[in-house]
Every structure is written in C-alpha cells, then in structure tokens.
Amino acid sequence: MLSALIFILQFILIPFFLGVVLVPKKDAIERYLVGFCTLLALYFLFYFVSIGNSFKLSTSIILVDTFSAIIIVLFFIINIIYNKRNNKKYSVLNELKSESFGSLKNAFASSTKFVKVIFIISILFILFQALRMIFVSPYIDGDDTTYGTLVQSMSSLNSIYNIGHSKVGISEIYSLDKKYQVSSYYPFLAAISKVTGIHSMILMKTIIPVFFILMSYAVAWLFSGFLFKEAELEKRAYFMLILAVFYEFSFNSYYSFGRRLLMWTWNSKSLCFTIVLPFLMLETLKYFSSYKNEEGKISFSNYYIIIYFINMACASITLMGTIVGAIMLIVMALSDMLQKRRIIPEILLGTTCLPYIINVLFILTWR
Amino acid sequence: MDHVKIINDIFWGNSAYLTIFVLSMILIFYFRKKWENAYKAFFPYVCLLYILVLFNPILIKKLLSTYFPGDAELVRLYIILPVGLVISFVLSSTVSKGSGKKKILVLSLFLAMIVFSGRGILETDYYIKPESIYKINNDGREAAIIMEEDVKKDISSGQVKADRYDKNGKYVNTYTPVYLEARGPELYKTTRLVMTEYTDGYNIKGKFERGGSYFFGIMCYADWRYIQAASSFISDEEYITDSEYNHYSDDWLGTYYLPKFKEYTYITFKIDSGTLRDGIEKTGLYHEIGETTNGYVVFKKTKLVDTSK
Numbered sequence: 054m055l056s057a058l059i060f061i062l063q064f065i066l067i068p069f070f071l072g073v074v075l076v077p078k079k080d081a082i083e084r085y086l087v088g089f090c091t092l093l094a095l096y097f098l099f100y101f102v103s104i105g106n107s108f109k110l111s112t113s114i115i116l117v118d119t120f121s122a123i124i125i126v127l128f129f130i131i132n133i134i135y136n137k138r139n140n141k142k143y144s145v146l147n148e149l150k151s152e153s154f155g156s157l158k159n160a161f162a163s164s165t166k167f168v169k170v171i172f173i174i175s176i177l178f179i180l181f182q183a184l185r186m187i188f189v190s191p192y193i194d195g196d197d198t199t200y201g202t203l204v205q206s207m208s209s210l211n212s213i214y215n216i217g218h219s220k221v222g223i224s225e226i227y228s229l230d231k232k233y234q235v236s237s238y239y240p241f242l243a244a245i246s247k248v249t250g251i252h253s254m255i256l257m258k259t260i261i262p263v264f265f266i267l268m269s270y271a272v273a274w275l276f277s278g279f280l281f282k283e284a285e286l287e288k289r290a291y292f293m294l295i296l297a298v299f300y301e302f303s304f305n306s307y308y309s310f311g312r313r314l315l316m317w318t319w320n321s322k323s324l325c326f327t328i329v330l331p332f333l334m335l336e337t338l339k340y341f342s343s344y345k346n347e348e349g350k351i352s353f354s355n356y357y358i359i360i361y362f363i364n365m366a367c368a369s370i371t372l373m374g375t376i377v378g379a380i381m382l383i384v385m386a387l388s389d390m391l392q393k394r395r396i397i398p399e400i401l402l403g404t405t406c407l408p409y410i411i412n413v414l415f416i417l418t419w420r
Numbered sequence: 421m422d423h424v425k426i427i428n429d430i431f432w433g434n435s436a437y438l439t440i441f442v443l444s445m446i447l448i449f450y451f452r453k454k455w456e457n458a459y460k461a462f463f464p465y466v467c468l469l470y471i472l473v474l475f476n477p478i479l480i481k482k483l484l485s486t487y488f489p490g491d492a493e494l495v496r497l498y499i500i501l502p503v504g505l506v507i508s509f510v511l512s513s514t515v516s517k518g519s520g521k522k523k524i525l526v527l528s529l530f531l532a533m534i535v536f537s538g539r540g541i542l543e544t545d546y547y548i549k550p551e552s553i554y555k556i557n558n559d560g561r562e563a564a565i566i567m568e569e570d571v572k573k574d575i576s577s578g579q580v581k582a583d584r585y586d587k588n589g590k591y592v593n594t595y596t597p598v599y600l601e602a603r604g605p606e607l608y609k610t611t612r613l614v615m616t617e618y619t620d621g622y623n624i625k626g627k628f629e630r631g632g633s634y635f636f637g638i639m640c641y642a643d644w645r646y647i648q649a650a651s652s653f654i655s656d657e658e659y660i661t662d663s664e665y666n667h668y669s670d671d672w673l674g675t676y677y678l679p680k681f682k683e684y685t686y687i688t689f690k691i692d693s694g695t696l697r698d699g700i701e702k703t704g705l706y707h708e709i710g711e712t713t714n715g716y717v718v719f720k721k722t723k724l725v726d727t728s729k
Binding site for chain 2: 167171185188189190191197201202205206209252253254255258259273276279280281285287288289291292293294295296298299300301302303304305306307308309310311312313315316322326330331334338373377380381384385387388391392
C-alpha cells in the first residue's frame with residue numbers, strides 16, 4: 054500500500070504539480086507530460102551535480118533521500134506560488150479538474166453516436182495495448198539483461214554505477230561506459246525501485262510499460278489537438294484509432310515506432326523516442342506558432358522554458374536522445390526559418406540545446 | 421549511397437508503409453491550404469530531414485558512423501520521422517470528409533489497409549507468457565534465491581564478511597559468489613558452458629531460441645549484495661553435456677574440468693541424468709546446495725576463500 058502511494062506521488066502527483074507551475078493552460082494532460090519531463094530533468098540535474106562532485110561516494114540512498122527531500126520542498130514551494138498567483142487558499146490538487154476535460158466532455162456529448170462509438174473503441178484499444186503489458190512478457194534480449202542488471206544492481210547494492218556493466222553483463226568494477234554513466238534514467242528507475250520497495254523487474258517490465266504506453270498516446274492526443282481543432286472530436290477519434298492500429302501492425306521492421314512502444318517500452322531509448330521526442334516536437338511547433346502572436350510574450354517564454362526542460366530530460370535519458378533530439382530541433386528550426394523568414398525564435402531555440410552540449414562535453418572530458 | 425539505402429530498407433522493412441507515407445506526404449502538400457497546420461508541421465520538416473540528414477551520405481557515413489558504427493544504430497535516426505502521425509492525420513482527415521455509411525466503409529478500408537500492409541505484434545512471437553510477475557526465468561530466480569540464502573547463512577555463521585565498502589566508501593570484494601561471465605556473443609558460449617540444456621539464447625547449433633533465460637533470470641533477480649557475476653571468460657570448448665561427460669574417465673571432472681572454475685563459488689547446471697551430478701559430488705570440490713523446479717542444480721565450492729585478505 055505504501056509502495057503504491059509513493060509510486061503515485063513520484064509518478065503522478067509530483068509531475069502534475071510541476072506541470073501546473075509551468076503550463077498556464079488548464080490542460081491536465083499537457084501539464085502532466087511537461088511535469089514528467091521536468092521531473093526527469095531535475096533528477097538529471099541533481100544526479101549530474103552529485104556524481105560530478107563525488108562519483109565514487111554516491112550511493113543511491115543518498116541520491117534518493119536527497120532528491121525526495123528536494124521534491125517535497127519543491128512541492129511546498131509550488132503550493133505557495135500557486136496560491137499566491139491565484140490569490141486563493143486552496144490546494145493545488147484542485148487543478149486536477151482540468152478545463153480541457155470539460156471541453157472534451159462537451160464535445161463528446163454533442164457528437165453523433167457513431168463518433169462516440171469510434172472514440173470509445175479507440176480508448177478501449179489503447180487501454181488493451183497498455184494493460185496487455187501486465188499479462189505478457191516481451192521477448193527478452195541483450196538489452197533487457199544489460200539494463201535489467203544495471204537497475205537491479207544499483208538498487209540492491211545501494212550504489213550508483215560502481216560496477217561496470219558491459220553489453221550484456223558485468224565485466225569489472227568502475228569500467229562502465231561513459232555513455233551509461235551520464236544517463237540518469239536508470240538510476241532514476243533504481244531510485245524508484247528503492248523508494249517504493251518494488252522489485253526492479255516488476256517495475257520495469259510490468260508497471261512502467263503500462264504508464265509509458267498511455268503517456269505516448271497522451272502525446273499523440275495532444276498532437277491531434279494541434280493538427281485539428283481541439284473540439285473536433287470526430288477527427289481526433291479517427292486519428293487515435295488509426296494510430297493505435299498502425300502501431301499494433303508496424304512490426305514490419307526491427308526498428309519501428311510500434312516496436313519501441315509495445316516491446317521495449319521501459320527502455321531508455323523507447324521512452325525517448327515514443328514520449329519525449331514527439332512531445333518535444335509538439336511543444337516546439339507550439340513555440341514557433343506562439344512567437345509574436347495574439348497570446349503575447351507569456352506563452353512564448355513559457356514554451357521556451359518547457360522546451361528547455363524537455364531537452365534536459367531528453368539528454369538525461371540516453372546519449373542517442375542527445376544526438377537525435379539536437380538533430381530534430383535543428384531541422385525544425387531550419388524548416389520554420391525557411392517558411393517564415395525569421396531567425397530570432399530559431400536562435401533562442403538554439404540556446405535551449407545547452408543540456409545537449411553539456412552532456413556531450415561531459416562524455417568527451419569526463420575521466 | 422548504398423549505406424544510406426541499406427539503413428532506409430532496415431527501417432521500412434517492406435515498401436507498403438513507405439508507399440502509404442509518401443502518398444500521405446503528397447496529399448499533405450496537395451491540400452496544404454486546407455491542412456495548413458499539418459503542412460507547416462510536417463512537410464518542410466520531413467523534406468529537410470531526408471535531404472540534410474537521412475539521405476546525406478557525408479553525415480551518415482562519415483560523421484555519425486564514427487559514434488554509431490552499426491547500421492542498426494544509425495537507423496534509429498529514422499525514429500524522428502513522424503510516420504504514424506502523418507499517416508493517421510491524412511487517413512483520419514479523409515475519413516471525416518465522407519458522410520453516413522461511407523465513413524464506416526472508408527474507415528474500415530483504411531484500417532484493413534494498415535492491417536494487411538503491416539505485421540501485427542500478435543503475429544510475431546515477441547510476446548511470451550511470463551512465468552511469474554517478475555517476467556524473468558523462474559528457474560533463474562529460484563537459483564538466485566538458493567545462492568542468496570546460502571550466502572546469508574555463511575554471513576550469519578561468521579564464515580564470510582558481509583561488509584562491502586571500506587572506510588573510503590570504495591567497494592571491497594570481500595565475498596564473491598561468482599558464477600558466470602557475460603559479454604556480447606561470448607555470453608552464449610558461457611551460458612552453454614554452464615547449462616547443459618538451453619531455455620533460450622543461442623543453442624548448440626547456433627540457432628537462436630526464444631524463451632525466458634535461466635542466466636538472465638539470475639542476473640536480473642539477484643540481490644547484488646550477495647550474488648554477482650564473474651569477471652573471466654570461459655571458452656567454448658569447455659562446454660559439457662551429460663552425454664559428453666560419459667566419454668570421460670571418472671577423475672576428469674576433478675583434475676581437469678572443475679578446477680577451471682576455481683574462482684567460482686557457485687556453478688549451476690541443468691542436469692537431466694544423475695551421472696554428471698554424482699561426478700561433481702564425487703570430486704569433493706563442489707557440493708550440491710539446491711535444485712530448481714526444472715532441474716537446474718546449484719553447486720557450491722566446498723572450500724571457501726576470503727578474497728579480501
């Protein structure tokens with residue numbers, strides 16, 4: 054019971070609270086996703102400072118306890134800021150009542166029976182894909198062993214990367230590849246496992262996949278709101294259904310998106326490719342469209358901060374995320390530059406890539 | 421350009437989804453005024469991504485391949501192509517244009533097109549029925565528990581030290597109940613050595629077999645305070661089966677085979693017949709401490725050495 058509560062606090066409530074501070078728009082899904090990326094980014098920052106100073110002395114208990122304390126302090130600060138901003142003495146929990154759910158409810162009520170059925174089918178199909186992960190075990194390969202042992206060893210030895218892990222096993226002490234050392238995602242999983250008391254294998258192979266699949270579709274749902282009008286429930290329902298079926302049947306190749314989503318869900322690259330990068334793309338598109346538009350400077354600067362945190366999260370997850378994330382942003386910036394003949398938002402976007410640069414420098418110079 | 425083509429082929433698998441994607445992009449360009457948001461979001465981005473990155477031999481071959489030497493790693497760049505989003509957008513926009521029964525028909529056609537162009541996960545053997553909530557091999561888990569309990573017993577009896585860090589916080593190898601080494605393809609050689617029969621991994625004929633692995637089960641379940649992996653390689657020739665063992669003389673195990681594992685506190689085999697089991701016991705070097713449900717036997721070295729001294 055306590056494990057479940059801690060897990061809910063770490064994985065649902067804290068990200069949501071962080072999102073409430075960063076996203077003014079009352080959209081619970083967007084707030085949650087921004088908050089989750091911010092949580093990963095904060096952990097990365099914390100991990101980065103810790104291991105940079107005293108790598109060999111770092112233990113997961115120190116990291117977990119200190120980070121949890123920071124998060125709890127942050128939670129109170131968020132509450133104070135939020136209460137001041139709204140001039141009301143109520144809990145930030147009230148923000149869970151999202152306005153976007155209200156508009157969705159209205160759109161659903163005014164839709165035809167056919168649209169309602171399609172919408173429900175798409176939701177059920179997505180839930181089926183997510184919940185199926187509880188009852189099946191995706192095929193086991195080298196990655197499972199590498200990262201499974203990585204997390205399990207960190208969790209049970211109460212240490213961060215003090216045992217070297219080669220591709221599919223353990224070779225020698227202190228010989229872990231730098232690209233693994235700079236990633237804070239697996240220590241994050243080990244920390245969650247340690248704090249909740251849930252065995253790392255149950256966490257990674259049963260609980261995390263359910264969450265991540267739903268989160269990936271949540272990003273797709275937000276994308277549908279960007280591509281269509283938010284109230285166009287009919288088109289969005291078709292979009293979600295077609296997308297879910299597409300992912301289910303995209304096992305033509307070994308490296309498809311569907312395979313990442315429905316097989317290696319807990320893997321760092323999957324988190325990066327199926328949740329963080331699509332979300333980064335969406336927020337960057339919103340960032341470009343908010344520049345000098347009627348919503349004014351607040352929205353633009355908000356998106357800037359959000360992109361900064363998402364970039365940090367992306368860099369924290371995997372080295373591949375650092376490279377692919379940077380490439381994606383460069384191409385998106387060029388695309389916007391060519392379309393709108395402007396350069397200032399693109400240059401500003403470039404400054405959000407600082408976490409990528411620091412990460413690469415860290416890899417090149419560390420030890 | 422060949423290299424680029426290979427990576428492109430790896431990503432798409434067959435040309436069906438590539439065709440649908442290209443057609444969708446053409447439609448987005450054609451209806452660019454109607455689908456303004458999608459056009460602005462995807463069309464220039466995808467074109468530039470292909471021109472500057474994915475079809476750029478200099479970037480792919482010269483620059484990135486230094487850091488990502490394999491095609492399998494470079495193909496990951498394709499994941500930032502918004503394939504699913506583009507296809508779903510175009511198809512859903514097309515469906516919503518229809519009216520009444522036409523919508524149902526068009527939607528069904530599109531879904532059928534996706535289903536028959538692709539390969540569903542349930543058509544593959546990627547999902548397996550887990551043996552437990554841990555989703556690892558149960559025998560491996562049981563073996564890890566057997567070894568863990570044994571280590572705890574030794575620690576409580578004072579036979580070995582439990583401390584694992586010195587005063588500077590540096591890890592000290594006080595007690596190392598090691599059993600396996602795994603590194604790249606060598607893993608399977610080692611697995612072959614330790615297990616007389618496979619549950620998965622590369623089998624003796626070099627064919628990959630699916631299933632929960634005994635070795636992975638131990639590695640992923642073990643409490644690492646008590647159980648760790650070894651740090652030396654064991655060659656392929658040292659693999660042994662029950663039938664092979666029968667060809668050797670009785671003292672072969674004790675004088676030649678088992679001494680090779682002198683640094684291993686535990687070794688574990690799947691033993692179908694009693695011959696090898698009895699042989700190991702007879703040498704006096706190792707003794708049996710437990711057996712898993714499916715016949716994997718865990719042996720412990722009879723004489724322990726404290727490696728911290």
